[in-house]
Amino acid sequence: MIVCCANQCAYCGSSIVSGQRWVREKIYDPALNGSAPSYHRYHAEPFALQEGSCWEKYQMEQEMARTTAYAG
Numbered sequence: 001m002i003v004c005c006a007n008q009c010a011y012c013g014s015s016i017v018s019g020q021r022w023v024r025e026k027i028y029d030p031a032l033n034g035s036a037p038s039y040h041r042y043h044a045e046p047f048a049l050q051e052g053s054c055w056e057k058y059q060m061e062q063e064m065a066r067t068t069a070y071a072g
């Protein structure tokens with residue numbers, strides 16, 4: 001059995017199967033200085049009956065966190 005987390009969605013935690021669209025986000029971590037860059041992957045297409053994809057929801061949460069920080 002081959003286990004690899006490379007195709008796991010960082011937002012919902014479920015795996016991204018081949019054929020599904022996904023988005024890659026580079027992770028900037030100073031602790032990883034000198035080592036190979038790592039990436040987060042997110043579903044780029046919404047699941048059935050859902051309004052936004054994991055990527056869209058993730059970006060919305062980031063935006064909300066920024067807004068809250070400025071407001072506070």
Ligand SMILES: [Zn+2]
Nearest residue numbers: 009012043054
């Ligand atoms: Zn997902």
